Amino acid sequence: MENYNSKTGKHLIQILMFSMYNDQRIIYREYIQNAYDAINRAVKEGILSQMKDGIVDVRIDSDAQRIIIRDNGIGIKSNEVAEKLLNIADSRKDGVTSAGQYGIGRLAGAGYCRWLKFKTSALGEDKASIISFDVDFANQIINDVEDESSATEVIDIITKLESVPEKESEHYFEVTLEGVNREYRDLLNPDAITEYLREVAPIDYSMNFKNVLFSPSLKQAANSIYTNLYAEICNVSVCVNGSTELRKRYNLRIDGTGDEIDCLDFFQVNSDNGDVLAWGWYAVTPFTKQIPVSDTNRGIRLRKHNIQLGTSDLLNKYFGEARGNNYFYGEVFAVHPNLRPNSDRSGLAPTPETEILFDKLRLIFKNLGKLYQVANNAKNAVKKVALAVDKLTSGIETDEQHIQAEIKSAEAELSKVENSTNAQSQVAKRVIELHKTKAQEKKNEVSVKKANAPKEQPKQVVTPPTEQPVNTAVLTPQQTDIYEPLKEKFTEKEILLIRRALTYMTLACPSASKPLLEQLKLHAINQLKLS
Numbered sequence: 001m002e003n004y005n006s007k008t009g010k011h012l013i014q015i016l017m018f019s020m021y022n023d024q025r026i027i028y029r030e031y032i033q034n035a036y037d038a039i040n041r042a043v044k045e046g047i048l049s050q051m052k053d054g055i056v057d058v059r060i061d062s063d064a065q066r067i068i069i070r071d072n073g074i075g076i077k078s079n080e081v082a083e084k085l086l087n088i089a090d091s092r093k094d095g096v097t098s099a100g101q102y103g104i105g106r107l108a109g110a111g112y113c114r115w116l117k118f119k120t121s122a123l124g125e126d127k128a129s130i131i132s133f134d135v136d137f138a139n140q141i142i143n144d145v146e147d148e149s150s151a152t153e154v155i156d157i158i159t160k161l162e163s164v165p166e167k168e169s170e171h172y173f174e175v176t177l178e179g180v181n182r183e184y185r186d187l188l189n190p191d192a193i194t195e196y197l198r199e200v201a202p203i204d205y206s207m208n209f210k211n212v213l214f215s216p217s218l219k220q221a222a223n224s225i226y227t228n229l230y231a232e233i234c235n236v237s238v239c240v241n242g243s244t245e246l247r248k249r250y251n252l253r254i255d256g257t258g259d260e261i262d263c264l265d266f267f268q269v270n271s272d273n274g275d276v277l278a279w280g281w282y283a284v285t286p287f288t289k290q291i292p293v294s295d296t297n298r299g300i301r302l303r304k305h306n307i308q309l310g311t312s313d314l315l316n317k318y319f320g321e322a323r324g325n326n327y328f329y330g331e332v333f334a335v336h337p338n339l340r341p342n343s344d345r346s347g348l349a350p351t352p353e354t355e356i357l358f359d360k361l362r363l364i365f366k367n368l369g370k371l372y373q374v375a376n377n378a379k380n381a382v383k384k385v386a387l388a389v390d391k392l393t394s395g396i397e398t399d400e401q402h403i404q405a406e407i408k409s410a411e412a413e414l415s416k417v418e419n420s421t422n423a424q425s426q427v428a429k430r431v432i433e434l435h436k437t438k439a440q441e442k443k444n445e446v447s448v449k450k451a452n453a454p455k456e457q458p459k460q461v462v463t464p465p466t467e468q469p470v471n472t473a474v475l476t477p478q479q480t481d482i483y484e485p486l487k488e489k490f491t492e493k494e495i496l497l498i499r500r501a502l503t504y505m506t507l508a509c510p511s512a513s514k515p516l517l518e519q520l521k522l523h524a525i526n527q528l529k530l531s
Helices: 011-018 026-044 081-086 105-112 135-143 151-158 190-200 207-220 225-231 322-327 352-393 400-418 426-452 484-488 492-508 511-530
Strands: 055-061 066-071 115-121 127-134 159-165 172-178 237-240 263-270 276-284 299-304 329-334
Touching (some): 011 105, 011 151, 026 105, 026 172, 026 190, 055 190, 081 127, 081 159, 127 135, 135 151, 151 159, 190 237, 207 263, 225 276, 276 352, 322 352, 352 426, 492 511
Parallel strands (some): 055 237
Antiparallel strands (some): 115 127, 115 172, 263 276
């Protein structure tokens, strides 16, 4: 506008330093994201041979209230330091080849400490540059209602730039938070931060998961495109306080349910013109129940540049029912250049491609909803098989013919599930097969019981003498069935009902109380006989 110069007020600094994120731990993700970009550039410049050579070293000293995050990326040349680190929202990153794009996240750590420092050196330079931000002073200026400084003026006032000697072979960027407020206990807890980074950082899978599940499933995938897409995923090495390299937490089973992971199923999301928007995987299991919130792997996650966006429940709303995502482990990798994180990385910025992605994920997740419903129906049928077998093998039920009828009925129910419309996909068939295997394992227990049962000895026929002495006792077979006395007053059907009622009492009774229960059962049977 003519004759008017606009101004950016100091409260922008308040937003960037003190109000950027609602989760304090996100500052680790932010600085590791910047490290990822620096390592990526170092690879492109030939300073590092591959992304895996990139190292992000996190040091947390709770006693000294200090956090240091250092990478061996490209670093920043001394003549570019002021421009790149002091200018606000002036990043040259495009968000396509780089994880960062806005140039506003680097100040986020200031909200949790008294001094925020950046130290960096580029290959071939004999000095390192240090920029320090006096956070207490920034707070003082921002809270002074009479101070009319602009955002850039505040930055200039609170910042100190200096240089120190450095080896020419060094290249790095180091962030230091000095005087971290003890109010933010998680920030100074190495164990808590380790678990958080295993969830969100751009790191590789655990060796077990990668070698036993991911790689074999990738080879068996119907479309070879997944091998190429996976090859484009970049990982860096992240360590906390000198620990071994962090890996994603996925392993061979679902921690929260105990279900073993059978394999992984892959999917891709394409635009209407055939461009790949995203691809992903989910773990195929028996889906016996929802994964509890205590399992921090729960839910299919959204990632860009292998860095998690938002929280674990970000994609819940795209399932038919929000709890649907709680049955799965999995990841969706957004790969299209127009799928970009929003400013706080809580999700994707609105673009036409973003809208298409979520519309198509709804369809994919709708089928996943059918999958765990099929699994639930199969599980219920197998439960009936297991209950029938347990009654027989525990001796609670002695009528094997009746038990076999119960098993046959449950198997018919399982067969009905298998032939249902929702169970015709290859994955659904595989899930049902997992449940059928469990049913067969339970049925095998009947055969084992029969094989281990003591063989019945032939009955010895005792021929009584023609003239039995007056006081000689007559041999009678020993009674082993406590329900035998009831046959004089009750029909077999009535005795079966009594037997079942007392059987369920035995199943529900604590082990320590079972001797007393057996006495009570005998007393009850005696009372029934006398009634």
